[in-house]
């Protein structure tokens with residue numbers, strides 16, 4: 001039984017005491033007071049199937065008992081800063097994390113968020129290469145601090161920060177992009193940026209493996225490996241932002257970049273790796289990591305015992321419960337069923353993504369690809385009434401983002417698609 005303050009009181013307090021820039025989903029905002037694996041509960045005890053929580057926090061499911069136990073046990077024993085004394089949690093987690101990554105990607109710097117991880121990755125790349133220019137993709141999201149807001153390339157997520165030295169390459173978006181699915185053509189833009197927009201040398205190229213906030217945009221085939229080789233010729237490092245696509249989410253692979261056949265120089269990780277606990281990481285090679293030994297580098301909470309104990313528990317649960325395989329099997333099934341809606345409703349312009357990172361783009365005109373923004377909001381609202389929570393994204397706000405906990409079942413997938421189908425049928 002929920003005994004907290006009422007919805008209206010929370011709203012009033014938010015209006016008075018919280019940042020005016022925070023926003024909430026739904027016209028009539030939802031209060032969630034409890035979570036259990038793939039379900040969330042509101043203050044009245046109503047249950048919702050959570051098909052979006054995977055992105056923000058949960059890959060093992062809300063309040064997964066093993067992850068909770070690891071956090072509680074470590075909290076009771078010790079919670080402290082990481083840096084000054086030895087503690088087993090951080091060392092064990094660093095080793096376990098390295099074992100999931102290919103090649104010599106084995107040295108971790110921990111952070112408290114994705115933004116911090118990308119900021120640090122950009123700094124390391126600049127220090128290591130001695131270069132300053134950064135290339136990121138249009139439509140990307142990499143964070144909201146000084147450097148990362150510059151690399152983020154969607155005006156809706158940017159303030160007028162100084163972003164000198166950052167170049168935004170044409171997005172290899174197979175659905176809306178200038179060159180369709182022709183990865184090679186998009187890569188020429190990276191070449192032109194280097195040749196005509198820089199000294200010929202760059203510090204880094206940073207990209208998500210599947211763009212998340214940008215609306216679950218997969219990169220055109222062949223793009224990433226060709227872009228990596230051009231950037232490396234210009235002396236730059238390749239950074240894979242795995243903050244959304246990593247940690248088994250894409251199903252076919254543990255890391256999103258693996259599906260592109262590339263090995264990055266730096267990988268950034270956050271969100272799902274902590275299953276709700278603030279935990280991020282930059283993982284790179286021992287050689288590149290040495291760049292950060294030139295000065296003191298200190299981060300009070302990064303990699304603290306409680307957060308790294310959570311991270312280790314997350315990796316164990318993913319393995320034990322075969323969550324990557326589940327993301328592949330159930331994710332493929334879910335995508336198939338969502339794709340069938342495209343044949344049924346003109347409104348569905350595109351269905352895309354991998355594993356449990358799926359997008360459904362709504363358009364009012366398939367030829368013109370006119371974003372169906374109002375319809376997207378309407379369907380989200382209606383699905384919430386039917387007990388299913390999904391997210392949205394994309395520059396035009398017309399893409400459903402379906403990113404459930406990795407333990408989502410086939411029955412959950414059916415319930416979600418049936419609710420969406422029913423909603424479309426009544427419009």
Ligand code: PMP
Pocket residue numbers: 113114115116118141142143144208212213241242243244270271
């Ligand atoms: N990179 C990507 C791909 C993200 O989606 C996000 C967050 N949405 C970030 C970086 C920033 O992470 P955080 O919000 O933890 O700072």
